[in-house]
Amino acid sequence: MNCREVLVRLDQFVDRELNPEEVREVQQHLDDCPPCQHMYRYEARVRRLVRHACSELAPASLRARILHKQD
Amino acid sequence: MEHIDGLYRTALRLTRNPADAEDLVQETYLRAFRFRDRFQPGSNLRAWLFKILSNAAISRFRHVSHETGDTSLDDMGEFDLYAHVVDPGGSLGESAENTALNSILDVDVRRALEELPEPFRLAVILSDVEGFSYKEIADMLDIPLGTVMSRLFRGRRILRNKLDEYARSPVQPSEGKGS
Numbered sequence: 494m495n496c497r498e499v500l501v502r503l504d505q506f507v508d509r510e511l512n513p514e515e516v517r518e519v520q521q522h523l524d525d526c527p528p529c530q531h532m533y534r535y536e537a538r539v540r541r542l543v544r545h546a547c548s549e550l551a552p553a554s555l556r557a558r559i560l561h562k563q564d
Numbered sequence: 565m566e567h568i569d570g571l572y573r574t575a576l577r578l579t580r581n582p583a584d585a586e587d588l589v590q591e592t593y594l595r596a597f598r599f600r601d602r603f604q605p606g607s608n609l610r611a612w613l614f615k616i617l618s619n620a621a622i623s624r625f626r627h628v629s630h631e632t633g634d635t636s637l638d639d640m641g642e643f644d645l646y647a648h649v650v651d652p653g654g655s656l657g658e659s660a661e662n663t664a665l666n667s668i669l670d671v672d673v674r675r676a677l678e679e680l681p682e683p684f685r686l687a688v689i690l691s692d693v694e695g696f697s698y699k700e701i702a703d704m705l706d707i708p709l710g711t712v713m714s715r716l717f718r719g720r721r722i723l724r725n726k727l728d729e730y731a732r733s734p735v736q737p738s739e740g741k742g743s
Contacts, residue, residue, distance in 0.1 A: 504713070504716060504717060504720070505713075508691060508697075508698070508716075510697065510698055535665075538665060539665070539720075539723070539724060539727065540692050542665065542668060542673050542727075543673055543677065543688075543692045543693060543723075544692060544693055545670065545673075546670035546671075546672075546673035546674050546677075547573050547576075547577065547673075547674065547677070547689070547693045548573070549569070549572065549573045549576060550569045550572070551568040551569050551571070551572035551589065552572075552582075552586070555568070555572065555586045555589060555590065556565055556568060558586075558590060559565065559568075559589070559590055559593045559594075560565075562590070562593075562594060563593070563594075563597050
C-alpha cells in the first residue's frame with residue numbers, strides 16, 4: 494500500500510474495521526513510513542482524548558428515579 | 565441498568581445540559597420498558613438501548629431546531645471526502661501538532677464535541693466514545709454503512725479543526741470565573 498491508500502483506511506484501521514489482510518498491509522506501511530505513523534498516532538491520540546473527556550457517570554438520583562418509574 | 569453511564573454521557577453531549585440529558589435517559593428506559601417485547605433475546609441490549617436513545621434524541625432535535633438532515637453531506641462520495649486527506653509528503657508540523665494536543669483540556673474536548681452538527685456528533689460519540697462498530701451504528705441510526713463512515717470522517721475532521729483552534733488560542737482566564 495502507498496501513503497494515500499493507507500490514509501484512506503486510517504480511520505477504519507484505528508476503528509478496527511479492516512479485514513486482517515488490510516490490517517497487515519497498513520501496519521506494514523506504518524512501520525516503514527514515519528509521516529503516516531505520525532498521522533496514525535495523532536488519530537489514536539485524539540480518540541483517547543475524546544474518550545477520556547467523556548467519562549461522566551449517571552447521577553444516582555437518575556438511577557433511582559428510573560427504577561421507581563418502572564415499578 | 566449497567567448501560568446507564570454510557571447512555572447518560574451520550575445524552576449529555578447531545579442535549580448539552582444535565583437536566584435534559586437526564587430526561588432523555590429516563591425517556592429511553594421508559595420506552596425500552598414499554599417496548600420490551602420488541603427486544604430479541606440474545607441480541608445486543610446495549611445497542612438496542614442506544615438506538616432508542618438516538619431515536620428519542622433525533623426526534624427532539626427535529627422539534628427544536630432546523631438541523632433536520634444532512635442529505636447534501638451524505639450525498640458526497642467517500643472518494644470526495646478522502647480527497648481532503650492530508651498529503652503525507654507535505655509538511656505535517658508533527659511535533660507542533662502533538663504538543664498542541666497537550667494543552668487540550670477535557671472541557672475543550674467536550675465543547676468541541678458539543679459544537680459538532682447533530683448527525684456528525686452522534687456518529688462520532690457512538691464510535692469514538694462508546695466504541696460501537698460501523699455496522700452497529702448503521703443499524704442503530706437506520707443509515708447505510710457508507711453514510712456512517714462519511715459522518716465519522718466529516719465529524720472527526722471538524723472536531724480536529726476545533727481542537728486545533730482551541731490549542732492555538734490562549735487561555736481565557738476570565739471565562740466562567742465569577743467570584
